[in-house]
Amino acid sequence: MKAIRRFTVRPVLPEALHPLSELARNLRWSWHAETRDLFQSVDPERWVSSGGDPVRLLGSVSPRRLAELAEDRRFLRRLTAVADDLRDYVTGDRWYQGQAQTGELPAAIAYFSPEFGITAALPQYSGGLGILAGDHLKAASDLGVPLIGVGLLYRHGYFRQTLSREGWQQEHYPVLDPNELPLVPLQEADGSAARVDLALPGGRRLHARVWQAQVGRVPLLLLDSDVEENDLGERAVTDRLYGGGSEHRLLQEMLLGIGGVRAVRTYCRLTGHPGPEVFHTNEGHAGFLGLERIAELCDQGLDFDAGLEAVRSGTVFTTHTPVPAGIDRFDRELVAQHFGPDAELPRIDVERVLGLGMETYSGGDPNVFNMAVMGLRLAQRANGVSLLHGQVSREMFSGLWPGFDPDEVPITSVTNGVHASTWVAPEVFRLGARQIGAERTEDAMSVGGSDRWDAVGDIPDQDIWELRRSLREQLVTEVRERLYASWRQRGAGTAELGWIEGVLDPDVLTIGFARRVPSYKRLTLMLRDQDRLMDLLLHADRPIQIVVAGKAHPADDGGKRLIQELVRFADDPRVRHRIVFLPDYGMAMAQKLYPGCDVWLNNPLRPLEACGTSGMKAALNGCLNLSVLDGWWDEWFQPDFGWAIPTADGAAMDEDRRDDVEAAALYDLLEQRVAPRFYERGQGGLPDRWIEMVRQTLTHLGPKVLAGRMVREYVERLYAPAARAHRSMAPDTASDVAGELAEWKARVRGAWHRVAVDHVETSAAPTGRAAELGASLVLRVRVRLGELAPDDVEVQAVSGRVDSEDRITDASAVPLKPANGPDEEGRWTYEGPLSLDRTGPFGYTVRILPAHRLLASAAELGLVVVPSEEMGEGAGVLMR
Secondary structure (H helix, E strand, O other): OOOOOOOOOOOOOOHHHHHHHHHHHHHHHHHHHHHHHHHHHHHHHHHHHOOOOOOHHHHHHHHHHHHHHOHHHHHHHHHHHHHHHHHHHOOOOOOOHHHHHOOOOOOOOOEEOOOOOOOOOOOEEOOHHHHHHHHHHHHHHHOOOOEEEEEEEOOHHHHHHHEOOOOOEEOOOOOOOOOOOOOOOOOOOOOOOOOEEOOOOOEEEEEOOOEEEEEOOEEEEEEEEEOOOHHHHHHHHHHOOOOOOHHHHHHHHHHHHHHHHHHHHHHHHHHOOOOOOOOEEHHHHHOHHHHHHHHHHHHHHOOHHHHHHHHHHHHEEHHHHHHHHHHHEEEHHHHHHHOOOOOOOOOHHHHHHHHEEEEEOOOOOOOEEEEHHHHHHOOOOOOOOOOOHHHHHHHHHHHHOOOOOOOHOEEEEEEOOOOHHHHHHHHHHHHHHHHOOOHHHHHHHHHHHOHHHHHHHHOOOOHHHHOOOOOOOHHHHHHHHHHHHHHHHHHOOOHHHEEEEEEHOOEEEEEEEEEEOOOOHOOOOOOOOOOHHHHHHHHOOOOEEEEEEEOOOOOOOHHHHHHHHHHHHHHHOOOOOOOOEOOOHHHHHHHHHHOOOEEEEEEEOOOOOOOHHHHHHHHHOOEEEEOOOHHHHHHHOOOOOOOEEEOOOOOOOOHHHHHHHHHHHHHHHHHHHHHHHHHOOOOOOOOOOHHHHHHHHHHHOOOEHHHHHHHOOOOOOHHHOOOOOHHHOHHHHHHHHHHHHHHHHHHHHHHHHHHHEEEEEEOOOOOHHHHOOEEEEEEEEEEEEOOOOOOHHEEEEEEEEEEOOOOOEEEEEEEEEEEEEEEOOOEEEEEEEEOOOOOEEEEEEEEEEEEEOOOOOOOOOOOEOOOOOOOOHHHEEOOO
């Protein structure tokens, strides 16, 4: 008979072992080796069978074993030391507390994301976005940043992947019981479950319970709609990550954004945690949080426009999407049904809601609601996740700021980082600890702050090479075990699988490729010339071996076909000992894969990789990168750290030709540079030049790729300014300040059509249209401001080199000052110096921008006036 319901009966821990429960419930164990070692010693066999999950371990260990441990003085000493260490970690001052003494930093930040990859024991992630969010929380914890994470609890998580005999991806959705996960329910003072709810059309309600995971110092709140008060449809809202149709996704994102704010308010009320001064939305999925916060302010007496300004001041929006197709867009009418008098946020006019997500730019669709567009309109500060992605984002969203060059669009960049303590193999950590001590090594990997890890230079070559071989050997063992399990799932019998014992070789150059499988990541680029790849795999003197993993979205048959093509090649008896595909890629596999590879391969279509962090994790373990210059690699590549695959980006290059050219370049690099460098031996019998590249990667690249560096940048460049802006609109003054800003914006927008540049002249025209470097001209501009005053605008001179089409590049802007006015015709005269500070073709123009002390960027309103084309060179607008 089959049980209709399952639950775990946990043993009662002896009093002496009570700290184990606290240690198991705080996910710091997932990146703290001493805590994991302690749990492993409870019962080594059960630790392995529990997948390294302390909650599952404690749920299965025998009472007799617990009684033994309660009398084991050595174990109890270790338990006390680890528990004390956790207590010091969560209560002691860290980096943030040292910075916060000035009072400039926010008391708390709420960080919203649709997925969080903390540990394989809490499977609430699908790929890079979730892993990044998890690393953000962990790094914030290490730094002492007072973050509150907010997400959804998916009862099926993301799918588990197996393969059919033919190599076709199969999806499985195991049901997750929150009571078997490292979670606790958030409870009201009377012990009842804390709830939030949303209004649905037709008078229905969507109820959600709030679960809490503790990520070191950081609470993570997860909303769960699978509660008895909901009908079946509403119970399924949080069933699967990125599952369901449009309305299902819309409800998920409303619950995440609107319900998430309500969950944060509830958590702060129950625990006394400071309320967030800054709200950070990780991608557009949580964008509705801004609407809920506007509604809160409207309840306090502000009107919508003032509430919008107050909310924008304290909001940060991070975009991870390099292509419009990757953005969530909903039918306008569907959104309209879920807001207004008969649904959620009845106090807000539905048209104001719809206006926030409307694609008002050229080429936009007025009938869709764009979540990223709403995110940008509700946040005063926005960023991409690498320098290149920031540039791509400014171009992609430039339609929201018409009249501005893409490089002036107010989207900056903070390059992603990875949490070293999660991704660095224990053996690598121990090598560093032998050199500088465990405490300094841990501090270097968590807080960071140094530009170089010079201590790596003192590690002997022999030690580095032995470490690399040991990690490769561990990967070979792991691959064989996983490959055997995969073939058994595919239906193979034991007698067919003897060959797996010879798969991979711990002395062969090992290349890793593991990530999601959308088409732009080009999983099968390596198969472009299969004969040539086979030659590389089977080379007599310099063979390579490749480990591949990745999941395609369940609805992406194109991605599944790519996986099947790769699997079929890897099934070929001629090469199956040299190339493998491992199904069910996730955090547990990744933590073995990154350290064990010598080279990490990444070959996306440039510039479609927003950042890509897998190569960072590999680099922290001494693995070299072989990648297209995209995302973070475009920013930090040096020949000392690895190799750049050339990009075939010519205008006349079609898709097939481009892939052929880039695949050939990949084969050339492997054949002529990568493999020879790995197998070349110096006088001492070691690959000296390869070891030096490993050393340079750890010394120079290691400190850059840290999540600690990333979070410190968020604090200093985005959170602190957002907190200052938020405080300028504090509740007691928000009505006045935010109202003033909203009224000013409305007045400027209404009057802007009458603002114009009438005339531009310089004190003297350069003789022969040339001028000497270092000379300075006096620029005089007459402008019309209509109903606006000089305090409402800034008149700027913009100058720089010009290209063949007279576009100003590398521009610098200097404000001009009003000299007199208004004259009889209402014109103002502005003057200022124009410095000729560079040689070659030089050009300048002038422009008028709105100006207000509370604007984060002069481009914020998307308004600008420049001279008419008729003025042209006659008005001195261009000099060559």
